[in-house]
Amino acid sequence: GIQVEQSPPDLILQEGANSTLRCNFSDSVNNLQWFHQNPWGQLINLFYIPSGTKQNGRLSATTVATERYSLLYISSSQTTDSGVYFCAVDKGNQFYFGTGTSLTVIP
Amino acid sequence: ETGVTQSPTHLIKTRGQQVTLRCSSQSGHNTVSWYQQALGQGPQFIFQYYREEENGRGNFPPRFSGLQFPNYSSELNVNALELDDSALYLCASSLDPGEKLFFGSGTQLSVL
Secondary structure, eight states: OOOOEEEEEEEEEEEEEOOEEEESSSSSEEEEEEEOOTOOOOOOEEEEESSSEEEEEEEEEEEEGTTTEEEEESSSSSSSGOEEEEEEEETTTTEOOOOEEEEEEOO | OOOOOOEEEEEEEOOOEEEEEEEEEEEEEOOOEEEEEOSSSSSEEEEEETTEEEEESSSOOTEEEEOOOSSSOEEEEEEEEEGGGEEEEEEEESSTTTSOOOOOEEEEEEEE
16 A cells, blocks of 8 residues: 655644645555644545645645655644644545644644 | 534444444535544545445455445444444545545544
């Protein structure tokens, strides 16, 4: 199967700071998605981004499929951004989730 | 438009028992996938159903089985429960295979 690694594993930010989360994957994939899991376990889809760059408010994501990585940018972080961020890739009707980045934003 | 709903939210079973978890897909979605998430880990893909047929499966034993119904809702069945089956079970639906995933709130299963 495909290996999906995320970095950093843990991140603590002051409210208002910016951050970059990285997702590396070991093989070509059909698509890539970013999710935020809140403290209650709910997974929210942030981006469906097999390639290129997308923006949604304070969040943006870039996937460079040829180099097998994706980046998630969080600007002006808020306490509600706390939680775990996962990337997930899809290849051949198989889904592989990354190891996650646990983000804590402190006021 | 209703989102993805799962039931029950919590469940306690004993080792060796069987369990059925249910998932209603988002309106208009014909694809459902199931995941197991152990504490502190990322979700692990169990299988995917598309138009009532299994069309992808992860590395899980045959005692994990599923169904998808004509209305595209789905069930996950686990036989001969083991202690390691204790986890959060998540269901996701999408318009078609490979499209954007929308997750339910999950079922927390505890096996004693």
